[in-house]
Amino acid sequence: MSETWVRIATAIGAYAVFLLVEWTIRRTLSGLGRSALQASLRECTRTPLRWFAAMIVLRFAVGGVLPGPAAHLLTLALIGTGAWLLAGILIAVEHSVLSRLRVDERDNRHARRMQTQITLVRRVTVAAVAVVALGTMLMTFPAARAAGTSLLASAGVIGAIAAFAAQSLLSNVIAxxxxxxxxxxxxxxVVIAEGEWGRVEDITLTYLVVHVWDDRRLVIPTAHFMARPFENWTRREAALLGTVELDVDWAMPIERMREELRRMVDExxxxxxxxxxxxxxxxxxxxxxxRALVSAVDAPTLFDLRCLVREKLVAWINDNHPYAVPRLRTEHVRHIPTQDGHGEPDRLFGDTPDGRRRSHAFQ
Incomplete structure (x- = not known):
């Protein structure tokens, strides 16, 4: 019993030394300067690192004197906290790299491409770490090792069944x-997907989220999204062209309308x-x-510009050229009564000298 307490006291002392060393290192690094990677590591790894260190100290200090189930549980905790720490490091590296990308600029196509790739790669690696950690935990059970050995003999059948059962998930991951x-x-x-206009808000391994213009979120499976055509308004650059179409009367002075368009966009x-x-x-x-064709730096600005041009052109036509508002023209055809009381149009035979003579003879 005294040996157990000595081991526990040793573990507590070792962990206290670790905390002191960790605090000293953090203060020293803070005094030397604060980088984005350092800040991310401090934020994402502080808690998992302390838990992982505690599990290491307990495993080597008291693991030999603990009962079998308790020692096994401690081993599982060590594997889990180690995977947690590794995932935290990956997330910290991702945050550090993303913080250097300038996505708030007008021409941010390259930065957004890097942001998409880094985010998805981090999610893949974190998922892989979780799967490996779970597999390692299962392999610590003797029954699971025996089952794994027997499963390897029938890996082809199991793989075919798993692929068939998870084909939807796998297709989304590949997409x-x-x-x-x-x-x-x-x-x-900026995309138009499923008939909706919006911005790509998030991309995961299995689904994609489009933030629609009216603040709705359109969630689309990645395989379904990639299997259908979609419009990408900002693939090459953010600047776009937009049109405003109006129907006017033939009497509209087009050159004055062109000058007015130029004047209003200049303002x-x-x-x-x-x-x-x-x-x-x-x-x-x-x-x-x-048709008025105008340009803007990005899609939201273009939408506002099109609305402004449409409103001002309508107001300008009503104020300065009301006669050019579209109207429906009709022509009244005069009828000449005949002997039976009915009428026949005076242009029944055509509006030509010969037709008028024939119409006069008919009447």
Missing amino acids: GLQIAFSDAIRLDD TDLWDRRVCVLQVTEAVHSVVRV
């Missing part, structure tokens, strides 16, 4: 890795001064279709 390294889509990209900061064009795209039936 997630494809998204990470194909550069087809990145975090914060707003929403326009990036790249493209400002007004063209007549159709002139059929009773209206003329006019």
Whole structure:
């Protein structure tokens, strides 16, 4: 009994020494300067490191005198805290790298691609660490080792059954890795998916989250997302072109309308001064279709600019050229009564000299 207490006291003393050394190292590093990696490691590994150190001290100090089940439980705790510490290191490295990426700039395509890849790789590695830790824990049980040996003999059958049962999950994981390294889509990209316009808010190994313009979240399985066409408005650059179409009367002075468009976009900061064009795209039936083409630095700014141009053009037409508002024209055809009391149009035979003579003879 006295030997057990000596071991426990030794474990407590060793752990106290560890805490003192850890505190000293942290204070020394803080005095030398604070980097992003250092701050991330301090935040993500402080708790798992202390638990892992405590498990190591207990395992080597009192593990030999503990009963069998207690010693086995201590071994499982050591494996679990070690996996927790390794996952914390991976997360800290991810945060450190992501903190150096400038995603708040206008042209942030490269930064967003790196952010997507680093995030997905970190999730894959953390999941792998968890699986390996769980497998290591199971292998500490003699029954699990015997079962594992027998399962290896039938690995082909088990693999086929597992692949069939988890084909949906595996397809989503493979699609997630494809998204990470194909550069087809990145975090914060502006997309139109499933008929909804929004920004890519999160990408995991199994699903993708689109933040829709009205604050809804559209959750799409990655395999389903990659199997369907989608629009990526910011794959190459954030700057975009947008159109505003209006139907006006044939009497509209197009050149004045073009000058007014140029004047109104010059007065707003929403326009990036790249493209400002007004063209007549159709002139059929009773209206003329006019299209204004403008440009902006990104999709939200472009939407606001299109709304502004549409509102100001409508107001300008109503205030300065109300006669050019689209209208429906009708023509009244005069009827000439005949002997039976019915009428026939005066242009029944055509509005030509010969037709008028024939119409007069008919009447």
